[in-house]
Amino acid sequence: MNMIFFTRSPIMLLQCIAATVVCACLIPQNASGQFVSVDLESEPLQYSKTQASNRISKLVEALSNESISWKFEDKKEYLKALLEHLDISETSQVLVFSKTSMQVQHISPRNPRAIYFNDDTYVGWIHGSSLVEISTNDPKLGAAFYTLRMTSSAPRFRQETYQCLGCHATTMTKGVPGHTVRSGFPNYDGIFDVKREAFVTDETSDFKERWGGWYVTGEHGDLRHMGNAYLRSGTLDTLRNGNRQTLDEFFDTSNYLTPHSDIQALMVLEHQTQMHNTFTRADFSVRSMLHEHADQDESERAVQLRMIAKDIVDRLLFCNEFALSAPVKSSSEFGQFFMARGPADSLGRSLREFDMRTRMFKYPLSYLIYSEAFDALQPLLRDEVCQQLRQIFDCENLSREYSHLTNELRQQIREIVLATKPDILQLRSGDS
Numbered sequence: 295m296n297m298i299f300f301t302r303s304p305i306m307l308l309q310c311i312a313a314t315v316v317c318a319c320l321i322p323q324n325a326s327g328q329f330v331s332v333d334l335e336s337e338p339l340q341y342s343k344t345q346a347s348n349r350i351s352k353l354v355e356a357l358s359n360e361s362i363s364w365k366f367e368d369k370k371e372y373l374k375a376l377l378e379h380l381d382i383s384e385t386s387q388v389l390v391f392s393k394t395s396m397q398v399q400h401i402s403p404r405n406p407r408a409i410y411f412n413d414d415t416y417v418g419w420i421h422g423s424s425l426v427e428i429s430t431n432d433p434k435l436g437a438a439f440y441t442l443r444m445t446s447s448a449p450r451f452r453q454e455t456y457q458c459l460g461c462h463a464t465t466m467t468k469g470v471p472g473h474t475v476r477s478g479f480p481n482y483d484g485i486f487d488v489k490r491e492a493f494v495t496d497e498t499s500d501f502k503e504r505w506g507g508w509y510v511t512g513e514h515g516d517l518r519h520m521g522n523a524y525l526r527s528g529t530l531d532t533l534r535n536g537n538r539q540t541l542d543e544f545f546d547t548s549n550y551l552t553p554h555s556d557i558q559a560l561m562v563l564e565h566q567t568q569m570h571n572t573f574t575r576a577d578f579s580v581r582s583m584l585h586e587h588a589d590q591d592e593s594e595r596a597v598q599l600r601m602i603a604k605d606i607v608d609r610l611l612f613c614n615e616f617a618l619s620a621p622v623k624s625s626s627e628f629g630q631f632f633m634a635r636g637p638a639d640s641l642g643r644s645l646r647e648f649d650m651r652t653r654m655f656k657y658p659l660s661y662l663i664y665s666e667a668f669d670a671l672q673p674l675l676r677d678e679v680c681q682q683l684r685q686i687f688d689c690e691n692l693s694r695e696y697s698h699l700t701n702e703l704r705q706q707i708r709e710i711v712l713a714t715k716p717d718i719l720q721l722r723s724g725d726s
């Protein structure tokens with residue numbers, strides 16, 4: 295368990311209260327069970343002094359060289375152009391109607407906030423607001439945050455820090471600059487009932503706890519979720535909330551790029567947000583360990599590194615994933631777009647292939663092994679993660695948390711990795 299500390303300005307305190315969680319420091323637990331406190335602004339992290347290098351900063355550069363530009367026609371067209379430049383498919387659209395983020399004055403069940411994403415970048419857009427919110431994975435910053443005003447002048451992205459970190463570097467995001475999907479009990483106006491627990495959800499969450507405050511389209515048999523529902527006389531009205539193909543009765547879907555808030559996109563978003571946070575948390579922990587304990591004993595460091603890397607490995611391998619008891623079917627083309635991104639091996643097998651009958655993916659090793667976030671992990675940490683993965687692929691006697699990985703499945707995953715990301719399987723000099 296991690297302790298949560300808070301050491302920021304009053305402004306941040308207010309925002310943190312809004313998010314009901316507080317943390318500006320990452321507190322990784324070291325091998326002997328003590329806590330090491332890491333401030334985002336201290337060495338070696340220095341969040342606000344660090345040069346950003348990510349999909350948005352590259353787009354900003356391209357815009358300043360005038361190699362690209364786009365025109366303001368209307369806000370929907372503007373959003374389309376933005377998504378195109380960021381290589382984000384509109385099929386990734388999911389809709390959240392709870393007043394849980396920054397622009398609460400615009401968000402309601404009749405005017406939900408749309409979120410679009412690809413493997414590294416998330417865009418939040420609200421009909422009726424000219425401010426677009428963007429978060430993106432950045433190898434040094436974990437998550438970097440931007441706003442963009444949709445106006446007729448040339449697009450100008452503004453990099454943001456504490457306005458966003460007040461919520462986006464809290465327990466919702468594992469204490470590091472990150473991303474989140476949250477579920478709670480909304481009233482008819484979209485405000486969560488504060489007396490009830492809200493959950494950060496991911497691939498391990500029970501469906502029963504997911505998507506309170508979100509719209510959900512698609513089929514899921516007799517599995518129950520909290521989406522498409524408000525509190526009525528103290529209980530969530532879930533009589534007709536499931537297995538919906540359209541949301542027309544809730545709001546005007548023509549205001550959005552698609553009429554969907556696809557269940558499969560929501561499930562991918564939940565995994566991806568917490569996978570990103572897990573990468574960042576582990577990376578920050580190792581950077582801090584190397585900085586603060588430069589003279590640390592080798593064997594002590596190895597133990598600590600093993601523990602930090604295991605967090606990544608277990609999430610990459612979908613340990614403790616919620617077992618689906620009914621098939622889940624997308625309402626949109628999200629799945630096709632997602633899978634088409636590949637890569638696939640010569641037999642056409644890909645880590646992006648969905649199962650959606652008993653679990654999310656056919657081959658449970660996260661497609662985020664292909665991401666820059668994975669490759670940019672501290673070399674020591676990345677090596678340790680690869681080594682643990684190799685051991686799990688080859689081991690005869692697996693421990694219980696990996697019991698979902700049958701021999702056949704491990705063999706198939708190993709073959710896909712060999713064809714598509716072979717460096718993970720390569721031994722370091724000195725390894726046996």
Ligand code: HEC
Binds near residue numbers: 409440460461472
């Ligand atoms: C009051 C808390 C709060 C503040 C402040 C806030 N956010 Fe968020 N943000 C959330 C929550 C909670 C979510 C999860 C979706 C939801 O409930 O709307 C979220 C989701 C997002 C997402 C979708 C990806 C994800 O993490 O799920 C983006 C993009 C985003 N926020 C950008 C920003 C940016 C940029 C800022 C600063 C300009 C910001 N946010 C400020 C609470 C906040």
